[in-house]
Amino acid sequence: EEVKEGQATRRVRFRQLPRVLVLSLKRFAYGKGGARKVHKAISYEEKLALNPAWLLDGAAPVEYWATAVVCHHGESTARGHYTAFVRYNAEWYSYDDTVVRRVEGKEVAAQQLSVYMLLYQSRTTIDMSP
Secondary structure, three states: OEEEOOEEEOOOOEOOOOOEEEEEOOOEEEEOOEEEEOOOOOOOOOEEEOOHHHEOOOOOOOEEEEEEEEEEEOOOOOOOEEEEEEEEOOEEEEEEOOEEEEEOHHHHHOOOOOEEEEEEEEOOOOOOOO
């Protein structure tokens, strides 16, 4: 932590990075009128590498690949609809209630106004056994 001229700064650094990184985006704001949806485009990339300055000395850097994108469609926090795009091997699929269809990566990347959550996976193998 650092305090200069009444301004405080807190820095978080990682000792070890997870194999799966879940980023929940703050897409709702709260004020006197209650909660409201933030209608701002969020750009994201298929690959993600964290800045080495965010790592403690000795921590291994990890390159992540997008594996899922969760979207909220609707104008308010009180109502809307959730969909998801999930990568299976090299192909992307759209999940919308009971409808599942194969999509191109450019359709996934175009979800900048509705993206709510991003899931990234490292290139290392993940053991899913109990």
